[in-house]
Amino acid sequence: MIMPIHDPVRIGVYVCHCGMNIASRVDVEDVRAFAQSLPGVAAARTYKFMCSDPGQEMIQKDIKEHGLNRVVVASCSPLLHEHTFRRACAAAGMNPFYLQMANIREQVSWVTPDRAQATRKARALIHAAVRRVADHYPLAKERVNVHPAILVVGGGIAGIQAALLLANAGKKVYLVEREPSIGGHMAQLDKTFPTLDCSACILTPKMSQIRTHPNITLWTYAEIEEVAGFAGNFKVKVRRKPRYVKEELCVGCSECVSACVFKEGRVSDEFNQGLSKRKPIYMPFPQATPNVVVIDPRSCLKIMRGKCAMKCVEACLRAAIDFEQREEHAEIEVGAIILATGYRTFDARKIPEYGYGRFPNVYTMLEVERLVNAAGPTGGDITLRDGARPQTVGIIHCVGSRDRRHHPYCSNVCCMASLKMAHLVKERTGAEVFNFYIDMRATFKGYEEFYDQVLREGVQFIRGRVAEVTDWAIRSAEKGKLVIRVEDTLVGVVRRIPVDMVVLATAMEPQEDAAAVQRKFNISCSQDGFFLERHPKLGPVSTFSDGIFLAGVCQGPKDIPASVAQAGAAAAEALCLVDKGFVEIEPNTAFIDEAACSGCRTCIPLCPFQAITRDAVKGVAVINQALCKGCGTCVAACPSGAAGQNMFTDAQIYDEIEGVLADV
């Protein structure tokens, strides 16, 4: 693996001005002269833009004319241009891994204001790179074939959109959803802003396409257990929870639900946000996909106590009910993964002054979505808990968002959702509607116009963060009502607005298990807990793990159009990877020097990719090069220096350290 070069080392050092980015802080000519003086350096030059064609040609010319066998480019971060310069070196006939970059922009000129100090720092980094590059040896990238199937995790609108696009492109797609039905939050909504088209009408055709598409395997009520492998070759274990109903036999007639020994619903209905009760055997919602009933093991008498008349079994003409069903485990291989795991809503109880959970007529936005919906618990009638129609309704924005006590970020959709809700409530009940907002954010296509429309419809807008929702009446008009106390910052007075119903526009927040999912897929989270994209501008759906892409709210709060657009982008990225057919693997893998390994096994349990095994015959550790991701954990832990890593050998690291400290 290590092929020493016997020719004397001849290094070329190229110091980039990066326009004024570097040259304004670093004395590039001084640095060049310093580099020229270092042992082994055969040529040292500066140029305005080393990454430009003339810059690259300068390096290539020197490789040929000066017989260079090592190149150091002192410019920006290797994340930006390492590939550029590797390509340039390779085109001139040099092994691209004889290149080393010294980052004198991000690590020097952009962060060190003093010119003398910056110049000294640049010298030190170049000295380190020159010392290190002498120890480099040729390496080659390996090509690995890509598995053509794609996994989509999460069956909300983002996951549905990505899965359909990929399946329509002829790719095999696995769509895994944790709930018994796909549809996600969008299936719970009544109408969508700003066009007011019916959410179900635009979503359910897509849901049924998922169900019938020949290229899609849909696993609902299933969770990802384990992810191993790497871009192009992931191995994923999926756990399918028992629904106690044979999916392939059930036609969704729901005769079993009517027959259940419980005549009335007993358990709070998740889909209706607890505003109605369901039976232990239930259909999640009328358009549930797959249209298959499910038995809840936490309330079914047969499962909990083993005793029940089992009327459901009697009622099912297709013998689909199966109390013997057990958890199933499936293992699939995919080339790319799209995470579309969505969000949960902020728990309004965390802001006790708004009274959610204390006052029956304080609702969350999602609850009122169900009340407005014709398929909801009231058949679309907006009524209070006692069945009365509200005369006045207050909608409070930013509940849990833009709040230092909870989430500093803006949840992006609440302004528009609140406007839509104001419109629907007014339309259905004729009630007077107040919106309490901090700033109105209506920034995308048609949004401002919709705001304008709702204003014209006579909805009242009060600018100010609500201080309190109380039932303490101090005027007769407030008796029996909820009073919203708020400083109207446009007028400059504290107001008390009595209402019958309060709607809280709760924040979007990361799923409860987002951190566990993040670890499972080996990706990163941003500070707010949402999954982190590779680059906010240029890699918005990629992650720091190659082959894993993001779509929808799991990456950050966004509305349906943005989620769908991102799903399209993620599908395109996954398609690019899978259709290319191969991935190139950076040769920074670890290896074991068999002659040095004592077989102590320290490294084996540490490998996060399970790439290390023990050769029982030779009594040494063996690293599977295809599984190794080059994290270096085993190399650092090896107590006898038997584990090494390409591109990071001990000699390279020590020489780099000595170089950087040479002038200290």
Place this chain on the structure above:
Amino acid sequence: MSKPKVGFYWCASCGGCEESVVDLAEAILDVAAAVDFVFFPVAMDFKRSDVEAMADGAMAACMINGAIRSSEQRAMAKLLRRKAQILIAYGACSHQGGIPGLANLFDRQSILQTVYRDTPSTVNPGDIRPEASTRIPHGEVELPVLDEQVKSLDQVVPVDYYIPGCAPPVQLLKDALAAILTGRLPPKGSVLAPDKALCEQCPRAPSKPDNLLIDQFKRPHLERIDPEKCLLAQGFLCLGPATRGGCGWACINANMPCTGCLGPVSRTRDYGGAAMSALASLVNSNDEAQIAAMLETIVDPAGTFYRYGLPASLLFARAGANADKGGHEP
């Protein structure tokens, strides 16, 4: 033909290294037949003046055990280096600084204060300290000066070979003598011992699990030790994975964990660092507080992981090379 001349000298050492020569048992007769001992203060009556009288390079080989921590030891090391064709650092103290090297955790002042004033057995009402030069009625007498830092032999003079161990295993000494007598020596700078860690062929290796993670660190004098099972797998801090083999598993066979006296293999720059990062990696927890609590149970980490090699560690290698340039060398 005259027999090759050999010297054996001690510096800051305990005498264990001399014992290891005695451990040659009857084989010592073969050695005595093959070489002439021309300097061996522990066993034979030669004086320093005898060495000074030798021509440079007169000794074929000289072995020095013990660390270097006084002006006299430094002077002797330099003298013997001149007189010997091959200079061998013998034993852990000479090789890596050894147990005396733990003195580098303190400065000279506090060591002298502890020894000449603070220990309960000290009676020193005049607070008298050793001086380089003291006037007595008969004239002026001189004492060696204690150095600021303890050093390994190669931090004072160039060393050709190392025989590791505390004390060196007899087999290593036999092999080294055979190599010197036959002239079949490896490249200069080599440690004359195998270059693989102790776990290689350890009699307990079969009982070590592939996925060993440690839940609790144990101390050998407080627990019953299973005589068959891998000591690390039992939770004892066995430093075998980081330590050069060649001792014949002497401690392991005596049911005690390896304490690392043969030092690192050639590829390791800092023995303690390597041993610590390996052991810390095996802690079976991902919780920071829990990990800290577990590591807290390792009593005296410096004395555990740098027991035989603090002066040769990265912490002291540079400082050791620069300190004590001057001083009185009698």
